[in-house]
Structure formats: structure tokens, C-alpha cells
Amino acid sequence: xxxxxxxxxxxxxxxxxxxxxxxxxxxxxxxxxxxxxxxxxxxxxxxxxxxxxxxxxxxxxxxxxxxxxxxxxxxxxxxxxxxxxxxxxxxxxxxxxxxxxxxxxxxxxxxxxxxxxxxxxxxxxxxxxxxxxxxxxxxxxxxxxxxxxxxxxxxxxxxxxxxxxxxxxxxxxxxxxxxx
Amino acid sequence: xxxxxxxxxxxxxxxxxxxxxxxxxxxxxxxxxxxxxxxxxxxxxxxxxxxxxxxxxxxxxxxxxxxxxxxxxxxxxxxxxxxxxxxxxxxxxxxxxxxxxxxxxxxxxxxxxxxxxxxxxxxxxxxxxxxxxxxxxxxxxxxxxxxxxxxxxxxxxxxxxxxxxxxxxxxxxxxxxxxxxxxxxxxxxxxxxxxxxxxxxxxxxxxxxxxxxxxxxxxxxxxxxxxxxxxxxxxxxxxxxxxxxxxxxxxxxxxxxxxxxxxxxxxxxxxx
Numbered sequence: 001x002x003x004x005x006x007x008x009x010x011x012x013x014x015x016x017x018x019x020x021x022x023x024x025x026x027x028x029x030x031x032x033x034x035x036x037x038x039x040x041x042x043x044x045x046x047x048x049x050x051x052x053x054x055x056x057x058x059x060x061x062x063x064x065x066x067x068x069x070x071x072x073x074x075x076x077x078x079x080x081x082x083x084x085x086x087x088x089x090x091x092x093x094x095x096x097x098x099x100x101x102x103x104x105x106x107x108x109x110x111x112x113x114x115x116x117x118x119x120x121x122x123x124x125x126x127x128x129x130x131x132x133x134x135x136x137x138x139x140x141x142x143x144x145x146x147x148x149x150x151x152x153x154x155x156x157x158x159x160x161x162x163x164x165x166x167x168x169x170x171x172x173x174x175x176x177x178x179x180x
Numbered sequence: 181x182x183x184x185x186x187x188x189x190x191x192x193x194x195x196x197x198x199x200x201x202x203x204x205x206x207x208x209x210x211x212x213x214x215x216x217x218x219x220x221x222x223x224x225x226x227x228x229x230x231x232x233x234x235x236x237x238x239x240x241x242x243x244x245x246x247x248x249x250x251x252x253x254x255x256x257x258x259x260x261x262x263x264x265x266x267x268x269x270x271x272x273x274x275x276x277x278x279x280x281x282x283x284x285x286x287x288x289x290x291x292x293x294x295x296x297x298x299x300x301x302x303x304x305x306x307x308x309x310x311x312x313x314x315x316x317x318x319x320x321x322x323x324x325x326x327x328x329x330x331x332x333x334x335x336x337x338x339x340x341x342x343x344x345x346x347x348x349x350x351x352x353x354x355x356x357x358x359x360x361x362x363x364x365x366x367x368x369x370x371x372x373x374x375x376x377x378x379x380x381x382x383x384x385x386x387x388x389x390x391x392x393x394x395x396x397x398x399x400x401x402x403x404x405x406x407x408x409x410x411x412x413x414x415x416x417x418x419x420x421x422x423x424x425x426x427x428x429x430x431x432x433x434x435x436x437x438x439x440x441x442x443x444x445x446x447x448x449x450x451x452x
Contacts, residue, residue, distance in 0.1 A: 106382060110397060
């Protein structure tokens with residue numbers, strides 16, 4: 001694919017995007033910041049899907065396109081494939097990655113977790129809430145890639161067990177959260 | 181082979197309250213002197229409170245670095261003593277050792293300083309193991325070191341191994357293999373890599389604040405167990421020490437004559 005970029009640079013850039021949008025550009029407006037970050041991801045996904053499908057024939061149906069996302073697209077971006085794909089055959093897909101590369105280094109204060117509560121799920125939730133901003137960019141990428149392949153959709157992510165990450169794709173339907 | 185023979189009778193060493201075995205401490209500072217990480221394992225004595233301890237440590241490192249840079253015979257131009265130097269400039273010390281501990285130091289170009297303290301516990305090993313012997317055999321009143329070796333052939337998987345040989349008629353030979361810490365720079369570099377992986381690249385970490393990262397702590401713990409527990413590559417800082425313990429305050433020369441053969445056989449067996 002021509003030129004390459006160091007992975008550390010990409011990691012640092014992503015960290016800084018989230019930090020800048022949250023703290024400087026749209027301070028106190030996390031919704032707006034999230035939407036801007038997702039829009040950036042949309043652009044990137046759009047362009048990436050053009051590159052990665054250059055030599056391929058057109059996809060026959062939605063499932064084929066989703067499978068392309070799960071296998072080739074994911075391995076180009078994250079060097080691994082999606083671990084689990086579920087669908088309800090009515091337009092909703094759930095992609096599960098058990099070790100999401102961009103979130104693999106997120107880690108919180110262990111002493112806080114010990115003192116707060118004995119409930120491990122509460123600790124995991126607080127960790128997840130800190131990390132939600134970091135997940136909008138990958139969601140945007142997926143949305144951009146799919147809409148370029150002809151499938152308008154909405155993408156949301158569930159990170160209740162870091163570093164696993166579940167993305168939920170809904171094609172032309174109302175948003176609803178799917179808790180596994 | 182060296183023999184330490186002494187005619188004076190050494191009094192029995194006091195039984196210690198706690199053993200200083202395997203005490204180990206680690207500090208990480210950034211270039212402004214903020215202590216990012218402080219970990220300790222089995223530390224016995226806390227003389228100052230935490231803040232002062234960190235400040236003292238940083239001051240020590242700073243002074244030693246500027247001192248060694250100033251005394252460097254190979255570098256033509258040196259600043260005045262006390263002028264802060266860039267991280268790569270001049271030479272930098274990497275360890276010093278006293279009779280009780282060894283301090284290893286590494287500084288990265290970004291000014292992150294990693295410090296590791298290792299307590300050499302030979303001096304403490306002696307009383308602590310004699311306490312065990314006392315329990316087993318009772319009434320030790322005489323102890324003398326009769327053999328010291330610095331052979332590189334003394335390689336075991338364990339950091340310290342202690343064997344007792346009962347010679348009968350109230351004499352006990354005690355073999356202690358102590359592995360002193362060698363050059364720890366590789367270990368410090370590894371720890372610095374862990375820092376980069378789990379702290380610098382953590383999106384939730386604000387640079388310049390103390391490290392609070394679970395992933396970093398667990399990986400550091402795993403690595404510490406690895407290097408504190410088993411060390412399979414040993415530098416020339418190993419040693420085999422043989423002590424003779426006795427219930428009678430008798431001079432050692434008679435014993436040596438009788439048992440020198442046994443001792444040499446045992447040494448040969450151990451070294452092979």
C-alpha cells in the first residue's frame with residue numbers, strides 16, 4: 001500500500017484528538033466533541049474503504065460487505081480480525097473484538113477501585129465511562145466505510161469489559177442499545 | 181582459595197528481629213523531580229516520610245550525576261558543578277554499591293530516571309541463618325567464615341542457597357551461596373519499556389503526574405517476581421561463603437586441620 005506510518009504516532013495522534021476536542025475545542029460540550037470526532041472518523045473510513053476495495057469486485061449483499069469489514073478491513077487497521085459476529089438478520093449486526101488495539105492500554109487507578117466498592121462491575125463501568133470518548137473515532141471509521149460501500153447505518157460501541165469492544169451496527173433503523 | 185583463620189573468638193551474633201533478605205525498592209522520576217512511581221518490597225527501615233524521601237532521592241541522583249560529569253576525564257568542556265545537564269550530555273553514573281545495598285540508575289533521553297535499590301544481605305544473612313541453626317542445633321556460640329570464593333562458576337538458579345553440614349562433635353559447616361546483583365541496566369531498560377507501553381501510551385494518563393495504572397503495576401509485579409525470584413544469568417558478583425559454627429568457643433585451627441579435606445571435597449563437588 002505504499003507509505004507506512006509508525007503505530008506509535010497513530011496512537012499518540014488519536015489520544016491527542018480526543019484530548020484536544022474534549023478539553024480545548026468543545027470544553028464542557030462532550031456531545032459536540034463526540035460528534036466532531038465521529039465525523040473525522042467518517043471521512044477516514046470513507047477514504048480507507050476506497051483504498052482497500054480497489055481490486056475487489058462489488059459486494060453482492062450486505063452480509064458480504066460486513067464480512068469484508070470484519071476480516072480484511074479490520075486486519076488492515078488493527079492487525080487482527082473480528083473475533084465474533086452476530087446478526088439478527090433484520091439489519092442489526094454486532095461485531096465483537098476481544099482485545100481492541102486502540103483501547104488496549106487504557107488503565108485506571110487501582111487504589112480507587114479497591115476503596116470504592118466491592119462490586120467489580122462498578123469498577124469496570126467507571127473505567128468504561130472514561131474511555132467512551134476514545135471509541136467514537138473507530139465507530140466513525142466503520143460508518144464511513146460502510147456508507148461508501150452502499151450501506152447507510154449507525155454505529156455505536158459498548159465497552160463494558162475493556163479491552164473487549166463490541167460495535168453495534170444498525171442499518172437504516174432507529175437506534176437501540178443491545179446489551180450482551 | 182582464601183582461608184580466613186582467626187584466633188580471636190567472635191561472640192555469637194544477636195538474633196535479628198527481621199531479616200533484610202531480598203529488600204528491593206524502585207523509584208521513577210521525571211525530569212522535573214516529580215516522583216512518578218515508588219514501589220518497595222520488604223523494606224525494613226523508613227527513616228523519612230514519603231515526600232522527603234523522594235526529594236532526598238532525587239537530590240542524590242542529581243548531585244551524583246553532576247559530580248560524575250564534572251570529574252569525567254574524557255570530556256573536554258564541562259560546565260560548573262551544579263549546572264543542570266541535558267540528559268545525554270556528559271557521562272552519567274549507573275550504579276553505586278555500599279556494604280549493605282546497591283543502587284542502579286538509568287536515565288532516558290527524555291529525563292525519565294529509573295532507580296532500583298537492591299539490598300545485599302550477606303551481612304544480614306549471617307545472623308538470620310544462625311538464628312535458624314540455633315533453633316535446629318541449639319547453643320551456637322562461635323561462628324567464623326572460613327572460605328570465600330568469587331568464582332563465576334557459582335551459578336545456581338536461586339538467589340541464596342544455604343546448606344548445613346553437620347560435622348559431628350558440635351561443629352556445623354554452613355554453606356551459603358549468595359548471588360550479588362550484577363549489572364542491572366538491562367532490567368532498568370525493560371522497566372522503562374514497560375513505562376512507555378503502559379503509561380505513556382495510556383490515553384488516560386496526564387504526563388507529570390504519579391503513575392496510577394493497573395496494567396503497569398501488574399506487569400511490573402510480574403517482572404519483579406521474575407528477577408527477584410530466579411536469576412539464571414549471574415555476573416561475576418557471586419560468592420560462596422562457608423561458615424563454621426560451633427557450640428564451643430574453641431579456636432578454629434584444630435578443626436581446620438581435621439576437616440580441610442572434607443571442605444575441599446565439598447567445594448570441588450559444588451563447583452562441578
